[in-house]
Amino acid sequence: MEDRIYLSLKREEKNIPIIFIESIEKTGEYLASFNCSNLVIFTDKMVYRLYKDFIDSLSYSYLYLFDEGEESKSIESYLKAIDYLLDRNVDRRALFVAIGGGVIGDVVGFIASTYKRGVKLIHIPTTLLSMVDSSIGGKTGINHKSYKNQIGTFYQPEMIIISPKFLETLPKSEILSGFGEIIKYGFTLDKSILDMKDRFENDVFEIFQDKILAMQLIKKSINCKVEVVENDEKESHLREVLNFGHTVGHALETYYNYHFSHGIFVIFGMVAEMILSNILFNFDLSNLDFLIRILEKNNIKLPQRFEKSQIISIMKYDKKNINASIRMVLLKDVCDYVLGHKIDEDVLYKALCKFEEIVLS
Numbered sequence: 001m002e003d004r005i006y007l008s009l010k011r012e013e014k015n016i017p018i019i020f021i022e023s024i025e026k027t028g029e030y031l032a033s034f035n036c037s038n039l040v041i042f043t044d045k046m047v048y049r050l051y052k053d054f055i056d057s058l059s060y061s062y063l064y065l066f067d068e069g070e071e072s073k074s075i076e077s078y079l080k081a082i083d084y085l086l087d088r089n090v091d092r093r094a095l096f097v098a099i100g101g102g103v104i105g106d107v108v109g110f111i112a113s114t115y116k117r118g119v120k121l122i123h124i125p126t127t128l129l130s131m132v133d134s135s136i137g138g139k140t141g142i143n144h145k146s147y148k149n150q151i152g153t154f155y156q157p158e159m160i161i162i163s164p165k166f167l168e169t170l171p172k173s174e175i176l177s178g179f180g181e182i183i184k185y186g187f188t189l190d191k192s193i194l195d196m197k198d199r200f201e202n203d204v205f206e207i208f209q210d211k212i213l214a215m216q217l218i219k220k221s222i223n224c225k226v227e228v229v230e231n232d233e234k235e236s237h238l239r240e241v242l243n244f245g246h247t248v249g250h251a252l253e254t255y256y257n258y259h260f261s262h263g264i265f266v267i268f269g270m271v272a273e274m275i276l277s278n279i280l281f282n283f284d285l286s287n288l289d290f291l292i293r294i295l296e297k298n299n300i301k302l303p304q305r306f307e308k309s310q311i312i313s314i315m316k317y318d319k320k321n322i323n324a325s326i327r328m329v330l331l332k333d334v335c336d337y338v339l340g341h342k343i344d345e346d347v348l349y350k351a352l353c354k355f356e357e358i359v360l361s
Contacts, residue, residue, distance in 0.1 A: 036095035092116035101127035102134035109140030113155030126166040128178025132221035180263030245270035251314040
């Protein structure tokens with residue numbers, strides 16, 4: 001297996017290859033095709049433990065290891081990495097390679113976009129979520145205080161390399177996290193993903209042990225994201241559709257201090273935003289049954305009740321907001337979406353009451 005999808009950005013006249021490889025050992029051949037002064041590998045300590053032999057085979061000039069987890073997306077972590085590069089006099093002709101999940105991709109993308117005003121970057125995503133979502137589209141970012149991705153840039157990589165080999169070492173929580181984003185594409189952009197709903201209710205490990213099915217879902221998801229990004233690279237309008245489930249999901253993620261992985265909070269966010277869609281656009285709430293069954297089958301419950309006013313307060317800092325008005329992507333029907341809909345706080349409070357009743361019952 002070795003094929004590719006291209007992300008074509010007309011404004012930049014750039015075609016970014018998303019390359020699918022069966023054997024991660026072929027990665028070195030692609031990296032060797034770049035003429036660079038230094039090859040700098042960025043990953044985290046867990047990924048390095050799991051893939052030490054592979055990473056050490058890449059003939060890097062420097063290897064930088066982040067701590068695991070969301071804490072690495074901080075200003076302090078970013079500045080520490082910048083100091084490392086400056087101390088070694090890494091120049092702007094270097095090639096940065098981000099090997100890891102969404103946290104690594106976001107923070108290394110931000111480093112690449114700002115160090116020496118821009119250094120070439122390659123993404124090698126190692127989680128399902130980063131394969132289908134965060135590695136594609138050029139969004140970079142770090143968190144500040146309790147606010148997620150409030151500091152960042154749009155910065156496109158030169159290449160993205162995807163191998164299903166990395167799925168073999170993912171814990172169930174990370175498979176579920178990526179699964180949440182795949183389901184999001186099904187409800188917003190590609191109904192054919194939901195045609196597999198019966199299989200989705202099996203154990204998620206079983207689904208992604210089937211390499212053919214796994215790659216079908218990954219490629220369908222990537223095609224969804226590529227089409228949106230090609231039409232709206234900087235999220236001026238259409239790209240907002242990719243945030244379905246994220247406005248409430250991010251607020252819950254912050255409130256519960258990242259208790260679950262990102263995509264699981266997206267599933268919770270989709271439940272809440274479908275309830276809002278029902279209140280405002282009469283969206284068919286039978287669609288909720290599928291999401292609730294996934295949560296129940298995998299024994300996922302919010303750790304305790306939440307304070308609705310605090311969730312609303314956190315949502316006011318969402319990046320999509322304008323003049324402090326809470327804006328969301330909502331659904332009239334499956335794949336019939338409404339972008340940037342302003343939400344009245346009273347309606348939001350009512351929806352969160354119903355959401356709490358459903359997910360905490």
